[in-house]
Structure formats: C-alpha cells, structure tokens
Amino acid sequence: MANIQQVAKHAGVSVATVSRVLNGQNTVSSKTKMKVEEAIKELNYEPSMLGRNLRNSESRIVLILIPTISNPFYLEIIKGIENIAISHNYNILLCETDSDPEKENIYFDLVRKKMADGIISMDPAVNVETLKQLAEKYAIIQCSEYGGGIGIPYVTIDNEEASYRAVKHLLQIGHTKIALMNTDEKFLYARERKMGYERALKEHGIEMNNNYIFYTKDLGFENGQQAMKKILNLKERPTAVFAVSDLLAIGALKEINASGLNVPGDMAVVGFDKIDFSNMTNPTLTTVAQPMYKMGTTAAKMLIEKIQGNKVDSVVLDFELVIRESTAG
Amino acid sequence: MANIQQVAKHAGVSVATVSRVLNGQNTVSSKTKMKVEEAIKELNYEPSMLGRNLRNSESRIVLILIPTISNPFYLEIIKGIENIAISHNYNILLCETDSDPEKENIYFDLVRKKMADGIISMDPAVNVETLKQLAEKYAIIQCSEYGGGIGIPYVTIDNEEASYRAVKHLLQIGHTKIALMNTDEKFLYARERKMGYERALKEHGIEMNNNYIFYTKDLGFENGQQAMKKILNLKERPTAVFAVSDLLAIGALKEINASGLNVPGDMAVVGFDKIDFSNMTNPTLTTVAQPMYKMGTTAAKMLIEKIQGNKVDSVVLDFELVIRESTAG
DNA sequence: TATGAAAATGTAAACGATTTCATTTTTGAT
C-alpha cells in the first residue's frame, strides 16, 4: 500500500507538497499539482486516516449512546445525527448500553482513549455523575433525555406540556377515568409526563387516582401488555390509557384486543413518540409526535460546535399531538 | 492530557517499559510495574488509540453495511455482530447505504483509508463488482444477502427451502390460491424464494399463476399495503398471501383489516424474518424465523478471522417456520 | 539586468504509541 512518501518520490516533490495537494491548499502551482495527482492515480494512493488522525489529534468519530437499538424511537434521531455528521466528515459509532453502567463505561473509555471526539447521549439511565465529570474534558450533548441541572447542553421537548396535551385530548372527548402507564420516576421525563397528566386532570376538576397509575420497568411491548392486563382487571376500569411510549401503547392495544374489547370503543389509547409502527397497528395509534429527525440534526450540530470548542445552548423543540383511530371514538 | 512519555518520566523508566506494562507483558519486574501503574494513576493517563492504531496499522473498527436502519430485521443481526466485535475489541460503524452506490462508496472509502479494518455487508443492492474488487485487498463478509459466485464468504439461510416450507404450510391447511409478494428479482433472495414458492405449488399439482405474483420496490410497510390493495382487487381473489418480508406482511395485514376482511378467515398471511413486531400485530403473524442473532455472531467471527488473514468458508444456517394466528384458520 | 516581494517548495519536527535490538542488571551455580 502506497504512502505519502512514495507518492512524493514518484512525483519528484516533497511530502509537504503532496499533503498540500491532498488538502486542497492553493499554494501549489498547477504544474506540480498535476504531477502529484498523476502520481496519486498511478500508485493508487489513498491517504491513511491513521496517520492523519494522529497528527490532528482527532478521530472524526462521534458516539451515540442509546439504551437499546430495539426501540424504533431512536432510529429517526439517529438518521438526523448521521446526516449532519456525514456532511461534516464525522462517522458515528452506535453504542447500545442496555442501561448497564459497565457497558456504558466501555464506551466512555472510547472517548478517553481518543477513539471518539464526542458523545451524544440518549440514555436516560446514564450515570449522571460520570457524565458530568466527562463533560468537563470532552464534548458531550444530551438528546431527548437529560439529567437536569448538570450543565450539559441538551435538546428535548417540553415533556410536561406534551403529556398535558395528550391527556387533555382524552378529557375533551369525554373520558374521565384515564390510566397512566409510566416508567420509573427516576427518569426525569417520567416525572415530567406525570406532572402534565396531573395538571390536565386537575384542570378538569379530577383528582389524580394512584390506582390508575402503573409503572413499567422498561419501555417495551411486553411491559405494555403486562401493565394493560392489570388495568383491565381493575374493579373500576378506566376508559382510556395514556402510555408514555408507543411500544407500551402497542402492547396495551394487543392486550385489549386479546381480551375481546374494542379500541377506542371500550378503551381509548394514546402513545408517545410516533414511531413508524404506531401507524401500522390496528387501529392506528394516537400519539405525541416528537420531532425526532430534527432532534438528531440539532444534537449533531451542537456536538460539532462543542468539539470545535464553542459554547452551545440547550434547545427545546416543538411536539405535536397526532390524533388517529385509537382515540377517534 | 498525559502521554506515554510523561508517564515514563514520572515513573523514572523508559517508554518501552510503560508500553510493556500497558500491554501486560510479563517481562517487567513487579517493582517497576508498580511504579508505572502508580504513575499512570497519578497522571490520569489513558493510552491514545490514535498512536496505537497508527503504529499497529489497524483501526479496530468494522463496518456494517445495511440498506436501511428502519427495517428491524437487521437489529438482531447487528446485536450479534456487536457482541462478538466488542469481545474482540472491535467497534462497529453502522452504515446506512439507502442502496445508493454513492453513499456506499463513501463507506468503502473508509476501509480504503484505513479507517476501518473490514466490512460486513448486508446490502443486497450492493455494487457487486466494486465489492469483489475490494475483497481482494480487504476483509469482507456478506451476511444474509449475497452475490452468488463472486468468491466472498457469506452467511445465509437456504432461502429456496424456507420459501418452499412456508408455501407448503399454506397448501397443507387447504389453500390453493396463494399470492406471492416479492421484491425485484435482481436480488438473489427474491429469485430463490420465488423458486421455493413454485416448487411447493408444483408439488401440489398447481401451476404458477403470474397474476398472483406481485413485485414491490422495497421491503417496507407501505409497499405491502399497496401490493395488498392490488391483490384484493383481483377478480379471482387468492385466499392466502406469502410475503417475503414481515414488513410487507404487516402492511398487507393492515390493508386486509382496513377493507373489512378477516385474517386468517378470508385471507391467510405469511411473512418472513420474524422481526419483533410480527408478534405485536393483531393477529400475530406466521413467519419464517431467520436465526438473526446467530447470523450476526457468525458473520462477525468470520470477519475477524479474515482480518487476521485466515481463510474462511461460507455458512448456511437453519431457519424455522413459526406458525401463529395469521394462518391458524 | 538587478532587485525585492510574492509564490512555490522543501526540511524536519511533531502526533503517541509499539517493538527490535542492544545493553544492563539480576540470578543461581560453581
């Protein structure tokens, strides 16, 4: 495999000149530029990123931390990140943490070892203390989920308001007994969405009923099924359920159908995220659309700014309530 | 940020010794080893991958080429690849090609530029000629989809047989008018699956009817809906449909439901891949289970072998027909 | 033609590790 030395020799110039041609500097005469380009072609030369990266002290790789690749919610965000990254000559390393601090640490090590130039974290279970410490030395952005008040820039939506609007929609179409399917309140978004839920109820003069609040361990389909099973067994059964994730909602949908009940006739369902599949279910799912692609591009731009040493501010993006069949009663 | 020089000075030894400690070589006395480890701790030293990678002429990164991240089919495979990769100290770069030769080439460049040590390609639309050429110099494995006879090791299942068994199942439960929802036959797997379809029919004395064969541009949900719309409009409507991807099948399911027909009563449906969502639909989907995780681990092991310069043979893995509600009539 | 500024090119030092080969130190047997 040819290196820059050989190209230089072959073209009868110095390596500096070759490098200049490579990097499109305009201080090279067109004659020599031609010679060099010819040599490059003849030797089939491809500059090595290894040498270049060492010299420039950068890896041109950014890390994306997600709890699991199985939740389609992240896919659109990733696409957004990727497009911006690529156009800035960065590549992305997708890191599935399983919300496991051990695995997480393997990935943190990558930036410590200069294998990566920065991190976009979407893992709500991330070790906040470690992240904070890391952020002092490295470029880090939080996306979608964030630890509040730890000084790391984030991009997100107004979860409280989004939840409020979702529940308000259920109230407006006549529901009063509305269950909440939430995750562990150690997550900020879970706390915020519960607050929105409560605010909407209060506004309609309804007291929050703790029997109607269910916590799931994860955001998966099965978790939704299990929680729904419990809800269906309540003596005073709710007529609507708001799940904080589409996967939960789809699990709920499945369970309701399986028990012979009708959606939205017997039970209205609202999800959260607007993943692709929320439109493929029967009935289609009413859900809160997060601007996922936009979140991705925004986070990526912020990260690149940060890598370049600039200060960046957090961003709160708009959401949208998408009303579909599962509440169209 | 401390480097190996500073650690050496701080510990009062040479860089060679520090490097030896770093790499766990046993030629270092325990006294000096202690000194070095102390220095490392005190200086908060983390060895730079940039230096190491240049010296070792490797990036410890492998590329995964997939047409789109939106098809969950790839997720399990990726997990398999990732686990093996991580345990061998490799990291994976997920590359979405959109089946676009231009984008593809960007990623090929990464290995030419030594940014990556090898490629696992899952893109059926990959430019076979380029891939073949690349494979002469770099480590490449094909996974799931492969170009036949181009000498690049692959891991896959027996698509013809899998398709045969799926269709045979439909025949056995009494269907005779079976539609095939396929993709473009430029893809090897599409041709193979059609052959299996034909063989099953023939075996039951049924002549293949071209009016029952539909081609979709992609493997997405919407493609399935559109194709199903056409199928439902046929004058002599089939009673079953075999789709070569779960996403297609789920699209079909949706369309059938929407038109007021019942699955499997009016129309049985069989998919392919056993993605997570095939179990979340209503009714659940009969499908051909590919051993995706195993495919991933196998491909990863093969690639690592290849990177190390060893010869590897192609592998054909087992599949399984999973019978669920959509054919349980 | 000589001159000086501007343009083009070259030299050599980084970047941060690993490793070969040479050298020093330790060890154990005599």
Next chain:
DNA sequence: ATCAAAAATGAAATCGTTTACATTTTCATA
C-alpha cells in the same frame, strides 16, 4: 567471589500524516 545465562530495561526506529519555518524560484518593476 566469579561467571554465564536469564531477566529486565532502554534507545531509537517506525507507523503516515500535517505544518511551522526555512529556502528556493518566479516575476514584475526599476
């Protein structure tokens, strides 16, 4: 105490770039 073999350590080259600085060439002008 001596010595050879074994063990531990170090010096310096190397991986392949980029770039600051020095040097040479070009070219318009006097």
